[in-house]
Amino acid sequence: MLTSRRGFMTIIEQLQQRQQVIWDNPQVEQQPTTFLFDAALIDEAERRLQRFAPYFMLAFPETSATNGIIESPLASLEQLGHQFKASLFVKRDDILPVSGSIKARGGIYEVLVLAESIALQAGLLTTKDSYTLFAEQAIIDELSNHTIVVGSTGNLGLSIGMMSAKLGFRVVVHMSHDAKQWKKDMLQEKGVQVVEHAGDYSVAVETGRKQAEDDTYSHFIDDENSQQLFAGYAVAARRLANQLPQKPTTATPLVVYIPCGVGGGPGGVIYGLKAQFGAAVKCFMVEPVESPCMLLGMATGKHDAICVEDIGLTNQTIADGLAVGRASRFVGRLMEPLLDGVLTVSDTRLRELQQLLWTTERIYVEPSAAAGFEGAVLLASRYPTAQHLVWATGGGLVPATEKSHDFI
Ligand SMILES: Cc1ncc(COP(=O)(O)O)c(C=O)c1O
Numbered sequence: 417m418l419t420s421r422r423g424f425m426t427i428i429e430q431l432q433q434r435q436q437v438i439w440d441n442p443q444v445e446q447q448p449t450t451f452l453f454d455a456a457l458i459d460e461a462e463r464r465l466q467r468f469a470p471y472f473m474l475a476f477p478e479t480s481a482t483n484g485i486i487e488s489p490l491a492s493l494e495q496l497g498h499q500f501k502a503s504l505f506v507k508r509d510d511i512l513p514v515s516g517s518i519k520a521r522g523g524i525y526e527v528l529v530l531a532e533s534i535a536l537q538a539g540l541l542t543t544k545d546s547y548t549l550f551a552e553q554a555i556i557d558e559l560s561n562h563t564i565v566v567g568s569t570g571n572l573g574l575s576i577g578m579m580s581a582k583l584g585f586r587v588v589v590h591m592s593h594d595a596k597q598w599k600k601d602m603l604q605e606k607g608v609q610v611v612e613h614a615g616d617y618s619v620a621v622e623t624g625r626k627q628a629e630d631d632t633y634s635h636f637i638d639d640e641n642s643q644q645l646f647a648g649y650a651v652a653a654r655r656l657a658n659q660l661p662q663k664p665t666t667a668t669p670l671v672v673y674i675p676c677g678v679g680g681g682p683g684g685v686i687y688g689l690k691a692q693f694g695a696a697v698k699c700f701m702v703e704p705v706e707s708p709c710m711l712l713g714m715a716t717g718k719h720d721a722i723c724v725e726d727i728g729l730t731n732q733t734i735a736d737g738l739a740v741g742r743a744s745r746f747v748g749r750l751m752e753p754l755l756d757g758v759l760t761v762s763d764t765r766l767r768e769l770q771q772l773l774w775t776t777e778r779i780y781v782e783p784s785a786a787a788g789f790e791g792a793v794l795l796a797s798r799y800p801t802a803q804h805l806v807w808a809t810g811g812g813l814v815p816a817t818e819k820s821h822d823f824i
Contacts, residue, residue: 427715432727434705436765438794439715440757447695450753453687457647458654461525465651468528471547472513475582479513486520488512490659490805495776496789502796502804507656509809510781515575516812517737517785518649518681523566523575525648526637531559531583556584563588565628566637567621569677570595571737571810576637577608588627590620594739598818616731617678617740618723639678640720641745649684653692662803664696671799673791674807675784676701676710676758677740683747685807690754698756698799702787704733704763710751711758713743720745734763737784737810761790769793774823781811 430437469484479486488508497504512520531550535541538558541549549555563586566576573589580587587608591600593615600610613620621640628636639645657663664670672689674682679701686699701710706729713719723742724731731741761769769786773779788806796804816824 428712428727431705431708431712431729431760434729434762436705436760436762436790436794437711438757438759439711441714441752441755443752444756445753448690448754451687451691452750453643453646453650455691457643458650458688461644461647461651462654464528464532465525465648467532467543468547468550471550474548474551476514482513486513486524487655490656492661493777496773497804499772499776500792500796500804502792503802504792505660505803505805506777506779507652507805507807508779509652509807510779510785510811512812515571515578516814517571517575517810518685518807519571519575519810521652522642522645522648522680522684523572523637524579525651526642526644527564527576527579527583527585529644530562530564530635531555531585534559534562550583559584560586561633562586563628563631563634564637565624565634566590567617567624567639568592568595569617569620569737569739570599572637572639573610574599574603574813577603578606581606581608588624590624590627592617592620592739594736596736596818598815602813618742639680639744640742642680645680646684646687646747649681650688650691652685653688656689657692660803664693664803666695667801669696669698669799669802670805671698671700671792671795671802672805672807673700673702673759673788673795675735675738675787675809676703677707677738677784678742679710679744679747679751681809682807683744683751686754687750698802699754700756700791700795701758702791703758703760704735704738704766704787705729705760706733706763707731707735707739707741708758708760709740709743710748711760713748714751714755714758719743719748733766735766735784735787737782738787759791759794761787765790771822779808780814780819780823781808782814785809785811
């Protein structure tokens with residue numbers, strides 16, 4: 417039954433009216449036991465990222481502070497927390513090294529999986545070697561025979577493009593019409609081929625998939641369906657345990673709010689969080705009112721078999737990274753027992769929240785990354801004893817010329 421918390425209007429009707437909604441997932445397990453993703457892939461991701469750490473210190477010296485591990489700080493937001501009447505924290509994936517967004521986790525990780533497998537097969541590397549070998553010409557030359565192809569609304573393309581270009585791969589990024597010009601320019605400056613599409617994210621992904629099918633040296637990174645991307649995101653949760661000032665408990669839970677586009681980024685993080693903290697963590701995704709693909713897929717049980725256009729929404733939003741009309745093929749199903757709910761947020765509120773974060777805390781995030789803050793606003797009173805954690809998912813690379821005068 418698709419009845420809403422308000423009772424008299426179905427959740428679908430509320431979505432059609434572009435209302436901001438709070439959808440509580442009726443299938444969530446309070447004490448989660450159903451973990452359907454292969455945990456070995458997450459263990460492997462942790463180990464692989466560790467193997468690459470010496471290379472990162474060399475290729476991206478900004479990662480030296482974290483010993484070559486791409487990780488972001490957790491910060492307490494005293495002033496904003498006071499306004500929201502919540503114990504408030506922000507996870508600063510907006511300043512993740514290399515590409516300044518949550519996509520630096522999964523996107524970069526999947527490129528490393530490919531690079532390692534090609535170098536091992538070519539006999540240019542063993543897992544016992546120092547991975548600084550990736551900065552040497554022999555491996556760079558080998559990788560330059562291969563092309564990485566991806567479809568993106570912007571940040572995944574930016575992460576994959578920057579990482580792949582550094583390793584020597586040829587790269588083709590198919591960008592949806594939502595992608596910001598500066599993201600395309602930045603990639604082109606790094607020698608990445610950018611293909612612009614008049615269509616949305618699904619069109620960009622589909623075209624990339626088709627292009628890669630025809631060439632054995634092309635590798636398509638499938639944002640709608642990739643297990644490796646998901647594993648890369650999930651690693652974040654394990655590391656968070658060491659950053660929290662207070663261990664979450666069921667009496668004093670951790671409540672996490674993460675913006676959702678196709679679902680891989682937030683899904684991976686949430687999967688990892690539930691595996692790590694069990695009943696002591698509550699997890700919510702936040703989507704734009706015009707692009708609630710995860711909510712729609714989960715509430716109807718149709719997952720990727722339904723899109724926001726099917727219920728009359730436009731998928732047009734200022735939150736370019738969240739402008740996705742159809743959810744991932746597998747994330748929604750994995751989330752059924754794990755996700756506590758999904759909220760939707762209007763573009764007007766995104767602008768207000770982006771502004772509020774700047775004026776109170778002097779943190780600049782892109783509109784997509786402001787979405788999680790609406791979760792903390794709306795649910796602070798539901799969880800009065802909780803630590804509320806908003807995942808800020810991007811904005812670190814936005815050039816000053818792109819920011820309005822409101823942010824200077
Ligand atoms: C800034 C930002 N936040 C959140 C997301 C959502 O990630 P996903 O599409 O994996 O759900 C994206 C996706 O590109 C993004 O760019």
